[in-house]
Each structure stands twice: as structure tokens, then as C-alpha cells.
Amino acid sequence: MAKLLNSKQTTLRDRVVVSGVGVHSGKPVEMILHPADRNSGITFLRVDREKGTEFEIKGSFSSVIDTRLCTVVGHPDKGMVATIEHLMAALVGYGVDNVLVEIDADEVPVMDGSSRAYIDAIDQVGLKELSAPRRYIRVLKPVRVQNGDSVGELLPYNGTRFDVTIDFDCETIGVQHFDEEMTPDIFKKEVSLARTFGFVSDVERLWAAGYALGSSLENSVVIGDDQKIVNPDGLRYEDEFVRHKTLDAVGDLALAGAPLLAHYRSYKGGHKLNFNMLEALFSDDSNWEWVEASVPSRNSARVAPSHETGAIQVAMGPETN
Template sequence: MIKQRTIAKSVDSVGIGLHKGKPIKLRLEPLDVNSGILFYREDQGVTIPLHPDNIVDTQMATVIGKDGVTVSTIEHFLSALYAYGIDNLRVVLNDNEMPIMDGSAASFCMMLDEAGIEEQSAGKRILRIKKTIKVSDGDKYVSLHPSENALFDFTIRFNHPVIAEQHRRFIFSKTNFINEISRARTFGFLKEVQYLRSKNLALGGSLENAIVLDDNKVLNPEGLRFDDEFVRHKILDAIGDLKVLGMPILGEYKAFAGSHDLNHKLTVALLKEVDAYEVITLKVNESLSFAKSFA
């Protein structure tokens, strides 16, 4: 049987918040079986369980909240939790956003490596897709389809010479995530950054934690980490957004020009269609490849 996971010991880090530009303390703590992922704002004394019902904003990032207390930009962190198969964890913060780190999930993977992974006594719950669910906005869409493999298929199209159209089909596993997805950084356009800063947002944004483009080129002196870093980061975001469901998905995710907002609507639509999925506890011999994907 595939077992639930937490971390073996608590770990701490400090990083800059994307929007406020201030240092944020982050601590990860182990939790017992069937606890799920809990965000704890120690400055407010409020615990926010990870669940689609608690997503309160998806305009610029995925934001979780409860009783007026929020935590922003959780998606990069959640993608690392998904890849490492973490089911139970307390995330302690002293402000209203996750540290942006370098704009990817790599720093969070390093934290999890430092903490170590502990297998727990209870079986791991898997969300198996039984029928197709699709959410659209014009020609943009995100969808989930039945499959015996965990796949992410994403296409983006931007009217920009560096990006244009990019497509990637990603076969999920922890190893593949670390090698192919975790280092892909978030990206933005210089004119958008200037507008956000005029609104006192993105104050912590820099070439150290995002790919920034003007009308023609990448402004980061080191250039891109991958030729298709943009679509890889969109897959990273999608994995994090689906982690809000609290368990890994056995199925195929497909998207064209997907977003945090569409991903959230997809999780809500899926949970409403009770015949579209089943929650199962997989024995290893039932899906050996899926079990191996978290090795």
C-alpha cells in the first residue's frame, strides 16, 4: 500500500514576499496522518486548511484565506509538496504571503530535502478521474481526463517574440518534476511590473525572482534556464493549483492558456461532479508506475 507522507523534522527559512518586498519567516512542521496541509498565520493566530473552499483570490496568484486572514502566492510551494507526495504538513508564516524565493519551486524542494520524508501508517488517498471535466473561458480551457498515468499537457500562446506558442507534455514523477519543472521561474512583462508597483504591489519583484520581458527580449542577464521555461512554469503552477484538492490525481490534465482562476474553477467543478472521480487507497501492485512516481 502507498503510504501517507509528512516531513521527518521541522525546517525554517526566510525569504522576500513578492508583493510587500519584506522578509517573511517560513517554518514547515510534521503533522499526523489525515491532517492535510494547514497554513498557520502565527501573527494572527489563524489556521487555514488547504481546500478549494478556502481559495479567496486567483487574479494574480492563488490566495488562501479564512476569517479575513490570507496567505498569497502558495502555488509554487504547493507544487513541491505535490511532487514530494506530502499529505500532512503545517506551514507556519508571520505574514500574508509565501516567500517568492527565486520565482520557482526549487528552494521549496531544497527545504523538503533538508527536512526528509517520513512515511506514515495510513494509506495514501488518491483522486482518480473517472470522466472528463472541462472549464473554459473563450478559447482558454483547463480539463481533467481519465488516465492510468499522471500527465500534464499544457499549451501557451503569447504575442511576444520570445514566447510565441509553447507546448509541453509532462509525465509526472518526483524525479521528472525536480529535473524538468521545479526550476522554471514565474515571468512577467516590464510594463505590467511598472503598473503593479504603482499600486504598491510586486514591491519584492526583481530579476532575482522572475523572468522579466520588455516588448522584444528577456531582460535577465543570465537568460532562460530552459528554451521553453514559460510553459514549464505554467505546468508548475497547475500542479500547485491542483494540490489544493489535498491528494494526488490519477488522470491527465490538459490546458490551453490556463490560469490560476481556471484551475480553481476546475477543482470546484470536479468536486461538484461526484461521479467524475473517486477517492481510493492504491495498493502498489494496482498502479506500480504511479507508486514509483513518488519514489
């Protein structure tokens, strides 16, 4: 497993290439994850090799231009990168603060429909710490969003916790609940393998509209008209559906720009709700504050005031595996 540092920012030790197809376009994609400097965050570099052009898109909620089928970032007059949520979940869920994502298509490769291929890519090259403390966004008071029967809340919490409930009128899914402290280890073992899912009727409708052209049983859990799972190998987790919705939430909230110190609760949520939560959080400066990790002299985890700035510093333990 990659070395994860609670106190200092990280990046990749080397570049790593991930290739696949876009779930909606069905077209081949090559993506290169590059190491990046401290405080640079996650940035997409959209490259058009035929035209010889390129432009950058910040991995931020302010870059989001669509959330209907997936999370899409981009510029209205330049272009976009779609379906970023599984990659964003892998990076932030696994403790990568800074990376440049070079990509030669309009969509991140779907791989097997989960985040696991990206986790494997990170493990392939490993992480290195940078000479800057990790920054967090601390939620200071409850923030709530409701879209019809979808409800989300960000609550103050000294950690990062995801509490996700889904409710489908389908006997195979029904009501499922997942609630965990989202550490890198928990993300890898309990969330990263959960695949995207859908219904045969929905897939056929999307195909007719020119979407989901790369969708298959190799990258999606598909539920048939009889409400049974079509995939011959079945599920990876008994409650894989809610775990994938949690994976999506981790990826969407990664667009905050730094790890959140918060308890995120969602009911019947999706990409739109997750995006609206970030809009609501940052709409009022009194909702949040920056905090910075500091390296203690002993193995400890505490919260200590910064006498220089009046801010709060989160003092974490030393390097762990």
C-alpha cells in the first residue's frame, strides 16, 4: 500500500499511465498521472494531440459544468473532462494532494467501473511527501441542502466521515446504508472496489440518446427487467450499491479543493446533490475555515491553536503505512 502521510502534502513518486475507454463515449482514452508541486492541488490537462492544443482545468467545484449523468468539469468555450468522480475519489480518498492529470479525451477512462484501477496505479509508483503541511477545510456549522426527496448535510466533525443512505424501489437494492470514517485504508478496502450500476431499461434509453456507449458488464453492475443482477459473477460487496454511491460522494466532495473535516450525511443523493452541498458550503465564509496539519514531536493527534495567525492547526501523528 502507498505510504500515506497525515501531516505533510503528498504527490506521486513518478508518472503513471492509465488507459481504457470512456463509459459514455466508448472511445479510447490515455491518461497520465504526473507528480505535481506542493499547493498545486489536482489539475486536469486536456490535450488534443491531433490539433496540438492543450488547456488546464482546475479540479474544483467552481469548474463543474454538468452533473446530470456524471460530474463534468471544463470551460464552455474550450472543452471538458467528464466522469471525473471515480478518479477524484481515488486520489483524495487515498491521500494524494497534488497531481497533474494529463488526458487526451473528453472523459476519464471507466476501467472496471470502480476506483480500484486508479488505486493500483498509485500503488505502482507510490507517494512521496512534500515540504508543505497538508491543508484541510473544516466545516464549522451544519450546512443542509434538499433537492426534492434528496437530502444532504455537512456537519462539524474532527475527522472525515461519510454516512450515505440510498432507497430504490427495487428488491435487489432497496434501502442500504454505509457509515464509516473515511481513512485511506477504509477507502481502499471497503469502497474502492464498488462499481457503478444501472438498470437495463436505463442503459437502453441512454444508448438510444448516444450515451453509455462504453458501458458493459465488465464495468457496470446491471439489473435486468426482472430486478435480478445480470452480471454472472454477482456483487463484490453485499451492499455494493450504497458503497458506490459513497465512492461517488468522496469523489464529488474532493472538488472542495482539500480534504474536508466534516461528517457528510446524504439520503438518496447523487452528483447534483453533492455539488450543491459544496455550493452551499462555500456560499458563506462563516461555514468553514482552512486548517493546517503540523508535525508533532511525539506520536499523537491533537488540535492546537496557531499563535501566529489565530487559525487552528490540526496536529496529526507521524507517517503511517
